[in-house]
Amino acid sequence: MIIPEAERIFYHLYPLGFCGAARRNDFASPAGTGLRAIAGHIPRLRDLGVNALYLGPLFESIAHGYDTLDYYWVDRRLGTNGDLKALVQAFHEAGIMVILDGVFNHTGRRFFAFRDLQEKREASAYRDWFSQVDFSRPGPAGDPFCYEGWNGCYDLIKLNGHNRNVREYLLGAVRFWIDEFDIDGLRLDAADLLLPDFMEELNRVCTSSKPGFYLLGEVIHGDYRHWAAPGRLDSVTNYELYKGLWSSLKDHNFFELAWTLNRQFGTEGLYRDLLLYNFVDNHDVNRVASILNNEAQLFPLYGLLFTVPGIPSIYYGSEYGVRGEKQGHSDAALRPAWESLQADSADGTGTPAALFATIRRLAALRRGSRVLREGSYRELYKSPEQFAFMREVPGERVLAAVNISEGPAVLRIPGNILGIGPGRWRDLLDGASFTADSGGLTIPLDPSWLRVLVLAEREYPC
Numbered sequence: 001m002i003i004p005e006a007e008r009i010f011y012h013l014y015p016l017g018f019c020g021a022a023r024r025n026d027f028a029s030p031a032g033t034g035l036r037a038i039a040g041h042i043p044r045l046r047d048l049g050v051n052a053l054y055l056g057p058l059f060e061s062i063a064h065g066y067d068t069l070d071y072y073w074v075d076r077r078l079g080t081n082g083d084l085k086a087l088v089q090a091f092h093e094a095g096i097m098v099i100l101d102g103v104f105n106h107t108g109r110r111f112f113a114f115r116d117l118q119e120k121r122e123a124s125a126y127r128d129w130f131s132q133v134d135f136s137r138p139g140p141a142g143d144p145f146c147y148e149g150w151n152g153c154y155d156l157i158k159l160n161g162h163n164r165n166v167r168e169y170l171l172g173a174v175r176f177w178i179d180e181f182d183i184d185g186l187r188l189d190a191a192d193l194l195l196p197d198f199m200e201e202l203n204r205v206c207t208s209s210k211p212g213f214y215l216l217g218e219v220i221h222g223d224y225r226h227w228a229a230p231g232r233l234d235s236v237t238n239y240e241l242y243k244g245l246w247s248s249l250k251d252h253n254f255f256e257l258a259w260t261l262n263r264q265f266g267t268e269g270l271y272r273d274l275l276l277y278n279f280v281d282n283h284d285v286n287r288v289a290s291i292l293n294n295e296a297q298l299f300p301l302y303g304l305l306f307t308v309p310g311i312p313s314i315y316y317g318s319e320y321g322v323r324g325e326k327q328g329h330s331d332a333a334l335r336p337a338w339e340s341l342q343a344d345s346a347d348g349t350g351t352p353a354a355l356f357a358t359i360r361r362l363a364a365l366r367r368g369s370r371v372l373r374e375g376s377y378r379e380l381y382k383s384p385e386q387f388a389f390m391r392e393v394p395g396e397r398v399l400a401a402v403n404i405s406e407g408p409a410v411l412r413i414p415g416n417i418l419g420i421g422p423g424r425w426r427d428l429l430d431g432a433s434f435t436a437d438s439g440g441l442t443i444p445l446d447p448s449w450l451r452v453l454v455l456a457e458r459e460y461p462c
Contacts, residue, residue, distance in 0.1 A: 001092045002184055002212035003051050005234065005275050006373040008097070009363050010313035011045055013038070014056040014283040016065050017335025018316055021077035024063050035079035039090045041338075046094055048319060048356065049363025053091055054187055054216075056283060057101040058084060064331075065101070066189060067108030067156055071173035081180065088181050099185035099214055100177065104170050104202075105193045106149070106156040109141070114157055118143060129166050131158040150190065161195040171205050178209045191217030191227055191236065199232045216277055228274050238276035238310060240264065245280055245304060246288050249297045249404050254387040257304075258379055261389070265309045265377035272376065278310040280318070283335050287315075287324040295321055295351055296448035299358055300402045303450040306362035307391070307400040309377050317341050319359050320352035365428055365452060371396040380413050386445065388413060399425065399453040403445035414440040424456035 015021075019034025035058075045053070057065025060073045074084050088098045107114060113126035121127075121144065122135055131148040139146040141154040150156035159166050177183050186206070188194060199215075206213040217227045219236040227233045244260035247253070264271045280301055281288040289298060298321055305312045317324075322341050324333040366372045375391035375398065382388075386409050388401040397420065403409045415421075418441055425441065426433045433456055434443060443451060 001095070001097050002210075002214070003095075003097045005214070005311070007367065008052040008311050009050045009366065010052045010054050010277070010311065011048070011050040012054045012056070012279070012282060012313050012315045014065075014316070014335045015058055015078050016056070016075070017283070017332075018338050019078055020337030020339060021075070023332075025061060025075065025077055027076070029076060031074075031076050031080045031083075032078055033083075034077070035074070035083040035087050039087055042090060042094045042096070045096065048314070048360050049367065050314065051095060052097045052099070052184075054099050054313065055101070057103060057189075059103075062108045062110055062155075066103050066106075068103050069108045069110040069112070071170070072176060085181050088183060092182070097184040097214075099187055099216065100181075100183050101189055102174065102186035103189045104159070104198075105161075105190040106158045109155055109157065111157070117145075121145065128163050129160055131160045150193075158193075161198050167198060167201065171202065174202065174205060175209055178206070178213070184210070184212075185214030185216065187216045187218065188233070189218055191233065192219045192222060196226075196232065199227070203231055203233070224271055224274065224276065228271075228276070235275055235277050235311065237282075238264075238278050241276070241278055241308070241310070242280065242285075245301060246291050248387075249301055250292055252384050252404065254382050254384060254402075254404070258382040258387060261308060261377060262379060266379065269377070272309075276310045277313060278305055278308065279313040279315065280305055281315050281334075282313075283315070284331065285334070286326060287318060287322055287334065289318065289321045290323040290325045294406070294448070296406075297404055298351070298355055299448055300404050300450050302355070302359050302362060303400070303402060303452075306359075306366050307372055307398070307450075307452060308389075309375075309391070312363075312366070314359065319356050321355050361429065369396075369398060369428075371398045378419075380417055381411055385409065386411055388443070390419075397455065398428075399441075400450060401443045401445060401453070402450040404448060406447050408447055409445045411443040411445065412440060413443070416440075420455075425453040426456040428452045428454060 021034060058074055059068050060070040060075045061067045074081050091098050113129045116126050117124040127133055134146040137146050138144055148158040150158055203215060215233045217233045217236045219227050220239045224236045228236050241260055244257040248257035327333055371391045371393045375393045378390045380388040380390055385405040386403050388411055391398045401411055415438055422437050424433050424435050429452055
């Protein structure tokens with residue numbers, strides 16, 4: 001099923017971690033049951049308000065899933081192809097679309113073509129499947145030849161994207177995933193390293209196989225329009241906004257976030273007509289609860305995530321304020337088993353339950369407001385610890401005001417900045433109302449909280 005792009009609220013799940021799979025594949029154990037267990041979380045995710053699921057790497061690999069060795073079989077540590085098919089169907093029946101990780105830049109060392117290269121060397125039919133293969137010198141991983149690895153990691157062998165047979169193999173796998181599992185999209189790992197014409201060919205294959213198919217690219221640096229362009233990808237990961245969000249709260253410096261939002265979505269913003277994929281943490285970066293100095297800041301942080309332009313995404317466990325930091329070169333602490341999180345349930349007490357309830361409320365608010373999904377962006381106010389902006393579509397406006405200080409604050413937005421005459425505004429979160437006079441609007445804010453205001457005469461479900 002395809003959810004309209006502006007209406008999507010993603011939940012990001014890293015299956016090998018979530019399901020508590022063994023760190024390395026022994027290629028002998030019977031299929032696990034993790035994918036079947038994920039289906040048990042559907043009621044909780046529906047309650048949270050998500051309607052799109054991003055499932056991290058699923059196909060047979062050696063270790064972390066991004067070292068794929070077979071694109072046609074689900075990793076035995078997670079289950080079977082039949083389990084994945086049933087899982088996608090269960091999510092579809094619940095009204096939730098599903099996208100998978102597409103790892104097309106590199107493979108693992110046990111990938112069949114690389115093993116053939118190891119065995120036959122210059123005589124291998126697959127010698128041109130990989131980038132910069134050089135038989136004149138040994139490789140750093142102990143092979144009698146050298147090759148290009150991803151980011152200097154020689155357990156991840158870079159594919160030669162120019163090779164027609166490589167492309168046909170990868171595109172054939174994608175067609176298989178669509179036909180066999182009925183997936184709704186892909187998140188392209190290391191999209192910044194994929195060839196533009198490969199992305200264009202992938203786009204044609206996917207959209208012809210399933211109209212509305214979603215292509216999201218992992219991009220950290222650069223001009224997002226290079227990838228999120230007609231005929232290529234629909235969206236990319238908004239790492240620039242991610243940095244502005246956590247850094248502004250941690251450093252009590254909303255000027256950074258204001259600059260980022262204006263650059264991206266303001267009147268002259270570079271991406272004002274794109275719906276970028278927004279997040280506050282994921283499987284590659286420290287949990288945001290471990291970054292911020294005060295867990296109370298999680299509430300305005302998620303308030304921002306759901307009210308700024310773009311598509312919000314929640315990384316599993318972070319809806320309860322779960323912590324986790326990289327340990328050396330290991331990402332294991334970022335990708336824990338669900339059972340190890342010991343998160344409170346949504347009807348419990350304390351910060352975990354309150355944060356879950358707040359995100360659920362914000363998700364409902366966003367679903368019920370076209371302006372939060374599609375509206376333009378205009379800055380109204382900024383100071384180190386307070387920030388306000390307007391989202392607008394013809395005939396509708398929403399004003400978001402945020403306070404990250406440990407004490408209450410009062411914002412005064414002059415009438416010429418507000419751009420709207422006198423009237424009453426209502427907070428969609430607590431129902432409080434405030435009157436704008438000819439001089440502007442005064443907004444009281446609780447510590448580490450926000451208000452989301454609409455003109456009182458209009459009604460928005462929330």
